[in-house]
Each structure stands twice: as C-alpha cells, then as structure tokens.
Amino acid sequence: MLVETAPDSALRSLEMALAGVGATGGLAQVRGLVEGETSERFIRNNVLAPIVPLCAVRAPGQISFSPRTLPLLWKALKGTAPQRVEEASSKCNPWDLEQGSPEVFDDLCKLAARGLRDAEQDLFDPVRALGAAEELANCLDLCVIVRGALPKLSEWVSRMSGERAAAARLAYNDACVIRGDSGARLFDILAAHLPDDWRILRVISAVMDRPNDRYLASSEVSAFGERVLADIEASIALIRDFDLNKGEKQGRDAALAAQRVALQITEFEQSVNIAKDGPWGRRLAKFRQQIAKEVDLRMSAADKELNDALPTRPISILGKKGGKGVARLTDPPDEKMIRRATSILAFIADLRSCATQSGYGSTRTKTLEKLNTRLDQYIEDVLYAARTGEGGDPVIAQQYLDVAADFIAYSRDEKTAEIVRRRAAAAIAAAA
Structure with a gap:
C-alpha cells in the first residue's frame, strides 16, 4: 500500500536507491514491488494520459481531481475489462508509442466514462466516492480529442500558424459536438499539460480569431482571462x-x-x-x-x-x-x-x-x-x-x-x- 500510494517523485527516488540491491533478501522484495509499481504506472499514465495532470492540486476554478483517482480508476478498469487492459499493456512499448497512441487507449477511457455513469458497475464505486464523478466522466469523454491535440500543443503555443489555428478550431468544435459546454473544458485540460497554463490564451485566441476583451470577458471562457x-x-x-x-x-x-x-x-x-x-x-x-x-x-x-x-x-x-x-x-x-x-x-x-x-x-x-x-x-x-x-x-x-x-x-x-x-x-x- 505504501508503494502504491507513494508520489511519482518518491517512487523514482526509491527505485534509484534500490538499484544496487541484490537478488535476494527483504530489500530485493521491496525493489520488486517498486519496479512493478513503476511499470504499472507507466502503462496507466499512457492510457489515461489526457487526465493525468488533472489529478493534482491546481488553482481554484480549474478542473482538479484527487490524486487517488488514477490508481482507483485503473483498478476498476482492470476488473471490468482485463483483456483490453492487457492489450493496452502490450502496446506500451516505445516502438508502438512512436507510431501514435493505440486505439485501445481511447477505448479504455470511454469504458471508464461509461463505468462512472453506470451505478450498476460497483467496481467504480471507490472512484465515485471521491466526488466529481460526472465531471471526471466528461473529461474522459474528451480523451480522444485531447490525445490527438497533445502532440501539436507545443506548436500551438510557440508559433501559431493558419494551419495550426484550423487544427485547434477543429478540436474545439469536436469537443462541443460531444457536449455543448465542453469547449471550455477542453481548454482547461490542455492548459493542465502546459508548463505555464496561462499560455492557453494563445490557443483560445486562435480558436476565436483574436477576440476583443469585451467579448471574451462575457464568454464561456472568461475564467481563463x-x-x-x-x-x-x-x-x-x-x-x-x-x-x-x-x-x-x-x-x-x-x-x-x-x-x-x-x-x-x-x-x-x-x-x-x-x-x-x-x-x-x-x-x-x-x-x-x-x-x-x-x-x-x-x-x-x-x-x-x-x-x-x-x-x-x-x-x-x-x-x-x-x-x-x-x-x-x-x-x-x-x-x-x-x-x-x-x-x-x-x-x-x-x-x-x-x-x-x-x-x-x-x-x-x-x-x-x-x-x-x-x-x-x-x-x-x-x-x-x-x-x-x-x-x-x-x-x-x-x-x-x-x-x-x-x-x-x-x-x-x-x-x-x-x-x-x-x-x-x-x-x-x-x-x-
């Protein structure tokens, strides 16, 4: 339990500290636990990548979930769709990831969203008990769009062009098709993936064709400004x-x-x-x-x-x-x-x-x-x-x-x- 609940930084420190431990003894067992948890988190964080930075303390008003969300959600997925999880695990090799995210990653996010909304699926009860289950499901609905946008995000905020602005607008429109109020949600999720989350203003500007402050201050995305x-x-x-x-x-x-x-x-x-x-x-x-x-x-x-x-x-x-x-x-x-x-x-x-x-x-x-x-x-x-x-x-x-x-x-x-x-x-x- 200690290894499972340890923050990523603590887990990395443990892994480095135990790197020279031999193959036998109590510390070797601990090293095995740490290595197993590290491998598990690598797979989990690739599958749930769009929502990973949301599961942390963020500024007031930003979308945020408990850090316990990720391990509990992953445990629920392993219980309800073990074969899909196994398939995702087998496709987390570097050569697979270089070709883009496998479709099974998005399928698992969709399964998680459905599981959260289905009260009959009791394996998701621990996640629902953390609160904000509907908002989490709404974010999981957007995973396919966010996952497609993330490789382009650094280009969108560093040097926006006409072609890149068109791609950003398309992602925004796709989000709004899924749910009418998901445009602002998409911006919030993308902002969580930026080193400086306020740079999302550049993406908002491209999507809305550099709006004036009166319009933006009264729009659904006014909170970002x-x-x-x-x-x-x-x-x-x-x-x-x-x-x-x-x-x-x-x-x-x-x-x-x-x-x-x-x-x-x-x-x-x-x-x-x-x-x-x-x-x-x-x-x-x-x-x-x-x-x-x-x-x-x-x-x-x-x-x-x-x-x-x-x-x-x-x-x-x-x-x-x-x-x-x-x-x-x-x-x-x-x-x-x-x-x-x-x-x-x-x-x-x-x-x-x-x-x-x-x-x-x-x-x-x-x-x-x-x-x-x-x-x-x-x-x-x-x-x-x-x-x-x-x-x-x-x-x-x-x-x-x-x-x-x-x-x-x-x-x-x-x-x-x-x-x-x-x-x-x-x-x-x-x-x-």
Whole structure:
C-alpha cells in the first residue's frame, strides 16, 4: 500500500536507491514491488494520459481531481475489462508509442466514462466516492480529442500558424459536438499539460480569431482571462511584500514573479484585442503602473540595505551622522544585514530580462550604477586596510571583502567578483 500510494517523485527516488540491491533478501522484495509499481504506472499514465495532470492540486476554478483517482480508476478498469487492459499493456512499448497512441487507449477511457455513469458497475464505486464523478466522466469523454491535440500543443503555443489555428478550431468544435459546454473544458485540460497554463490564451485566441476583451470577458471562457489577471495581481502583491530577511531565494522568487507578470501581460495583449476602456484593458493598464511602482520602491531601498551590510564611518568628526565615508572595520559582518542586502541585490539582478519592457529599465540601470560606484570605493578602502592594517582589523577586512565580492556578483557579474576575491587574497598575502 505504501508503494502504491507513494508520489511519482518518491517512487523514482526509491527505485534509484534500490538499484544496487541484490537478488535476494527483504530489500530485493521491496525493489520488486517498486519496479512493478513503476511499470504499472507507466502503462496507466499512457492510457489515461489526457487526465493525468488533472489529478493534482491546481488553482481554484480549474478542473482538479484527487490524486487517488488514477490508481482507483485503473483498478476498476482492470476488473471490468482485463483483456483490453492487457492489450493496452502490450502496446506500451516505445516502438508502438512512436507510431501514435493505440486505439485501445481511447477505448479504455470511454469504458471508464461509461463505468462512472453506470451505478450498476460497483467496481467504480471507490472512484465515485471521491466526488466529481460526472465531471471526471466528461473529461474522459474528451480523451480522444485531447490525445490527438497533445502532440501539436507545443506548436500551438510557440508559433501559431493558419494551419495550426484550423487544427485547434477543429478540436474545439469536436469537443462541443460531444457536449455543448465542453469547449471550455477542453481548454482547461490542455492548459493542465502546459508548463505555464496561462499560455492557453494563445490557443483560445486562435480558436476565436483574436477576440476583443469585451467579448471574451462575457464568454464561456472568461475564467481563463480572469485567472491570468488574478495571477498578475498576486505576483504584484508578492513583489510588494516579500521579506528581505529571508534572503536570496525570496529576492529571486520576487524577480521571477516580475518576469512572469511581464510575460503574462505580453501574452494577454497578443492574444486578445485589448481596448483601453475595455473590462480587461483598464485592469492591465493599472497593473502596468502598479508593478513599475512596486519594483521602483523595492529598488530604491537597495542603497540603504547595502550601507547597512557594509557599514562606513565619516571621514572626519565633522561628517554627518550616518554619512558615507570609509569602511568601518571594527565589528564582523552582520549576517542579518548581509541576508537582507543579498535579497534585494538578487531581486535587482534577476530583473534583467523584463525591466526594459516593463517600464523600469532606466531605474534599474541607475540603481546598479549607484550601487557599483559604492561597492568600487568600498572595496578599494578595504583592500587598503587589508594590505596595510591601517583603518581596521585585517581579518575583519578580509571578511568584508568576501561579502563585497558576493554582492558585486549580483550587481555586475561573477567574473568581477572573482577578480575582487583574487585581489583580496593578494592583499592578505602581502600583509603576511
């Protein structure tokens, strides 16, 4: 039962861990169970491929079933149509799959849909007990269409052409023939197979011949656009609220959110004929302004965070309190301040790919220029202290040089950081 219910990732880890186990003993039996389950899942996931990504946690409003759906549905099929399952198993060899999916795969999906709807077939009771049985049956009805579309899906979302748009429209029409409301269901299933499910907007656009936002916002597929807009809003909130104290990963995650927003807004504008005063056009314009504002505010804090992590003291007693001067090398680096500075620097560094198109490229360039000027001067000051012992403890100076080198890897590049590290090593060696 443990092997049967283990997630795919855990099963792969188990298989790798047990690969070197001998042919006898308790672990050999466990390896046999794992290998048997892996083989079973390979067959099951090929037969039920169209609905596999639906059996997982998905965003609110998207079609989703319990992860237990797949094993229970497969068990029911093995009980009701053992010969067809055996036939499907024999056709799961790589050379068979290269020729396209065997017809028996779709036949088994149709049998599963009928079994779910037939209360007399008690082998399907455990699946029905999970809930949403009718919706699952509706999705299984579409398996033949989805299976035919999946090999073309990457082309549809990467480079749509007239011929590909015609194929997408045909799949949509076929889905609507099966059931009047299955057009949106088809898009949802296809979206589940995409690394970025919001790219389904491109397929919707091709099927509906690039509709305007007023029409799309009032259509049966309006939920797809609303979900993208909600995701954009959530990403902006993440950028606004991410915690610098949590370090580099938080900064990178926030930058990824900014990149995602840039891609989603572009996708929206290319897929939908946006009107400035349309229901979605107004929101997109607002989001453009919001993300530029939030990113600018975040970047404006970088100088303070850098100064806190690399503290300085005024050059003279007349210097203003907190003013920038020479490096203060009396106390070791503060890990909390380093973590905060690293977070914001990682954030700014990873905005490179989206800053210009999102309206904050100029701010980012100016911010980096200011930070690099600050770092260059600081590094020279600390190198001098490390070589001569004047101005601070050479050991502490070395620690700050390591920190500054890590920082400059974000603000410039790793090559510059390596030069700083080599210069630091040379300065320490000269001092010794």
